[in-house]
Amino acid sequence: MPGRNAALYLSLGVVLVYCAVALFAPVIAPFDPFVISGPPLAPPDAAHLLGTNDLAQDIFSRLIWGTRATLILGFLGAVVSVVMGTTVGIVAGYYGGRIDEAVMRFLDVMMTIPFFPLLLVLTIFLRPGIYVTAVIMGLLGGLGSVRIIRSQVLSLAVADFVVGTKALGARDGYIMARHILPNVLPLVGVKFVTSAQHFMLVGIGLGFLGMGDPNVVDWGQMIERASKNGGIVLGLWWWLIPPGLAVTGISLALAWFAYACEERINPRFQVMRV
Amino acid sequence: MGDALLCVRGLKVGFPTVDGVVKASNAVDLTIQAGETLALLGETGSGKTVLGMAILRLLQPNTRIEGEILYRGRDLLSLPQEEMQKIRGREIAVVLQNSGTSLNPVLRVGDQIAEAITLHRGLKGAEAEAAAVELLERVRIADPARMAREYPHRFSGGMRERALIALALACSPSFLIADEPTRGLDAVTKHEILALFSEINRGRSVLFITHDIEAAATLATRVAVMYAGEIVEIGPVDAVLSSPAHPYTRGLLESLPARGMRPIPGSAPSLIAPPSGCRFFPRCSCSVGRCETEHPGLVPVGPGHCARCMLYD
Amino acid sequence: MAFGISVTIMFVILHLMPGDYITLYLEGIYVIAPPEVVLAYNQAYGLDRPLIDQYFSYFLGVLQGDWGYSLSYSRPVLDVISEKLVWTLVILLPATILSIIAGIAIGAYSGWRRGSKADVTLLNGMIFLRAIPSYWLALMILLVFAFYLDLFPLGGYVSLSALDTGIDLLDVMNHAALPIFTLFFFSVTGTYYLMRNSMLMTAGEDYIVTARAKGLDDMTILRQHALKNAMLPMVTRVALQCAGMLTGSIFVETIFSWPGIGMLTFEALQVRDLPLLQGILLMDTLIVIVANIGADMIYPFVDPRVEVGSDARA
Numbered sequence: 085m086p087g088r089n090a091a092l093y094l095s096l097g098v099v100l101v102y103c104a105v106a107l108f109a110p111v112i113a114p115f116d117p118f119v120i121s122g123p124p125l126a127p128p129d130a131a132h133l134l135g136t137n138d139l140a141q142d143i144f145s146r147l148i149w150g151t152r153a154t155l156i157l158g159f160l161g162a163v164v165s166v167v168m169g170t171t172v173g174i175v176a177g178y179y180g181g182r183i184d185e186a187v188m189r190f191l192d193v194m195m196t197i198p199f200f201p202l203l204l205v206l207t208i209f210l211r212p213g214i215y216v217t218a219v220i221m222g223l224l225g226g227l228g229s230v231r232i233i234r235s236q237v238l239s240l241a242v243a244d245f246v247v248g249t250k251a252l253g254a255r256d257g258y259i260m261a262r263h264i265l266p267n268v269l270p271l272v273g274v275k276f277v278t279s280a281q282h283f284m285l286v287g288i289g290l291g292f293l294g295m296g297d298p299n300v301v302d303w304g305q306m307i308e309r310a311s312k313n314g315g316i317v318l319g320l321w322w323w324l325i326p327p328g329l330a331v332t333g334i335s336l337a338l339a340w341f342a343y344a345c346e347e348r349i350n351p352r353f354q355v356m357r358v
Numbered sequence: 359m360g361d362a363l364l365c366v367r368g369l370k371v372g373f374p375t376v377d378g379v380v381k382a383s384n385a386v387d388l389t390i391q392a393g394e395t396l397a398l399l400g401e402t403g404s405g406k407t408v409l410g411m412a413i414l415r416l417l418q419p420n421t422r423i424e425g426e427i428l429y430r431g432r433d434l435l436s437l438p439q440e441e442m443q444k445i446r447g448r449e450i451a452v453v454l455q456n457s458g459t460s461l462n463p464v465l466r467v468g469d470q471i472a473e474a475i476t477l478h479r480g481l482k483g484a485e486a487e488a489a490a491v492e493l494l495e496r497v498r499i500a501d502p503a504r505m506a507r508e509y510p511h512r513f514s515g516g517m518r519e520r521a522l523i524a525l526a527l528a529c530s531p532s533f534l535i536a537d538e539p540t541r542g543l544d545a546v547t548k549h550e551i552l553a554l555f556s557e558i559n560r561g562r563s564v565l566f567i568t569h570d571i572e573a574a575a576t577l578a579t580r581v582a583v584m585y586a587g588e589i590v591e592i593g594p595v596d597a598v599l600s601s602p603a604h605p606y607t608r609g610l611l612e613s614l615p616a617r618g619m620r621p622i623p624g625s626a627p628s629l630i631a632p633p634s635g636c637r638f639f640p641r642c643s644c645s646v647g648r649c650e651t652e653h654p655g656l657v658p659v660g661p662g663h664c665a666r667c668m669l670y671d
Numbered sequence: 672m673a674f675g676i677s678v679t680i681m682f683v684i685l686h687l688m689p690g691d692y693i694t695l696y697l698e699g700i701y702v703i704a705p706p707e708v709v710l711a712y713n714q715a716y717g718l719d720r721p722l723i724d725q726y727f728s729y730f731l732g733v734l735q736g737d738w739g740y741s742l743s744y745s746r747p748v749l750d751v752i753s754e755k756l757v758w759t760l761v762i763l764l765p766a767t768i769l770s771i772i773a774g775i776a777i778g779a780y781s782g783w784r785r786g787s788k789a790d791v792t793l794l795n796g797m798i799f800l801r802a803i804p805s806y807w808l809a810l811m812i813l814l815v816f817a818f819y820l821d822l823f824p825l826g827g828y829v830s831l832s833a834l835d836t837g838i839d840l841l842d843v844m845n846h847a848a849l850p851i852f853t854l855f856f857f858s859v860t861g862t863y864y865l866m867r868n869s870m871l872m873t874a875g876e877d878y879i880v881t882a883r884a885k886g887l888d889d890m891t892i893l894r895q896h897a898l899k900n901a902m903l904p905m906v907t908r909v910a911l912q913c914a915g916m917l918t919g920s921i922f923v924e925t926i927f928s929w930p931g932i933g934m935l936t937f938e939a940l941q942v943r944d945l946p947l948l949q950g951i952l953l954m955d956t957l958i959v960i961v962a963n964i965g966a967d968m969i970y971p972f973v974d975p976r977v978e979v980g981s982d983a984r985a
Contacts, residue, residue, distance in 0.1 A: 193676045198955045200918035205948050285804045292806050293940055328807040336802040416883055447886035459877040464899045474885040509975040
């Protein structure tokens, strides 16, 4: 397939642009996202590139600031999820036996409780800010990573180079860090990207259901406001469409990036028996 | 010697990979007469299987193939796909290596054989079923009627090998390719399978691919030795095995347990960038100066016996 | 068994949380709740009793069908949920079945013809579709098909005229079309991915070469030999996807105002009706468990290597 590298760099480029926008939000956004910046429900013009919402807040500025929330939800969640998934997965897969058994049983049970409804209930109780939300998502979502990494480690733990190192008297911690971790890193990397994408969608979905952190601007809450307060009925596309496009853009970039990486580390090209 | 049934001319096979093209077969010429059994000897990675699969056009679609494979005067490599499908199974059949994974695990063994019978012999339902049972009986599977209704995981290694042979024989092909049929079998089972082959080979042309010299000696009328994608020696079985001409063939024979078990030093060369001169040169004990730069051709060393070596040039 | 453990875990999670649901609920009604009201609610819901007591009565209650009492509906939770469950199934079942059939068919074809133009196009299309958030997809479909093109109703499950004429099947189907369509798109990508991957593995198997060597044509090999093998791992995976469908239905039902469990979830969130939410979570869990048990029961019948009654899976 030609253009696989192009897809890789293009998607990475898009992600970096989002990061830059998040970082320089105060510079780029013309207005404070919370202040009244003009008449309410104004259509786009030179001052308000995407018009204003029903509270007379500048939609473009809110869109720019919303990038921060999205990236925090996605990447912080992914860090938590991947760190937990990798640590528990390696320990369970490496030691096997009772530890592994206990971890797997626990996972089996937890996996029957649907992720998103559980997240909703926890959110209602804890009313977390955006950071805590990201951590909760990471912990719940990391359960799936544990399983994947553990099964990879399971086969590595009996690989010759690991058994050999063990025979040389190396400590378990050393083997896990030096021999097993590097071997699962590519998998962890891909998992990180797909988790980040997933958590962004979930985090924004929470906002859309009215469970967002009221102290930050996020695209989910923007879509919720727009669809609840007349965005659809009045056909105010500049209010409804941009935040959705923004989520779809980063989600698409991450999905493509993950796919391109996966193809690289696991090309699945099979040369037939020679 | 009868008429040539299959004639391979200048066959080159290359697999594109990320590291470069693996040249698994380099200008191979080979003729198989009607009714003879030709053993293709060589180590793993020498290109034997590729040659067999190339004849049936079963290599991956992105494989680069050059040359001609004439079967009864028709070039198989340029046949349309539908014509090739009519030849597979009916004219030329194959017993694949890895008998453990070559049967479909979710289909009954009898049905897998009956499928080929229905396809090529037009027998349907119960008739095809009965023919399949008959075939299983012919390859000496005990209680064939019951075993035909079983799934492959109920079969032992030797039984799976037999089932694969039955499948290959389903339409009485005139040419049979057997790819390492004795690999991974214990000594007793191996001898049973070889005995079965010597029975079914009668009146049929067979390309018997193996790394097992003993099996080749039992079954073959002629032997071809492959090394790094080339045929390095070919001739009547007695001549090649009793007075081997090529240093590689000699090395192979000396590595047998009965003859001192001396392994050939070094390892097989990369097929991506093979040695420029003689491909065996880096490991050869009797190399001369020009072996490094000149690529030797196949030269006659006896009646019907040729070797690819500078010693006879 | 699994359900029992899940119920326990849920109880633990809910009671580890700071605050309790009465306080949370009353916050929605009063600025500062009068202490006597709090006390009355606490007694009514048994929150003044020891935890272990609460646990056993909760557990037994759940088993006997007493899933608590909805604060906002003033009705037993199980009643409310089972009433809504029917409506969720009306859109969830067709969407699931359609997406499984379509996902398996195109995933199998895509994987079988790996690297072909059709495969690359399908794969890129699916990556694209999968990256679109379900709520966004639902909104856009609503906007285009119901608002601009006016082909389907904007929401609800029956037209207003149903007040006079009673519920008409065609009318319901007309309302259900867009939600089903959206849920279908939401879940077909997952099935497609799994099937394509599974087919990639299967296409490299030795028995496929055997089938080719028999002289079978490409499509026959796909149908007779590759498809069944590639579908085996799907049985378990499709059950796992069930949880994803439930999540999707929360958004889809909310956006299309479809009166099922998903919209009930949204309503419960709005008024912070925790017993109801808890009940929904329990029902969702139950659905996932039932789907998994179903998959485990079907598996031995499709894979001859697994004996019926044993749970070892190849």
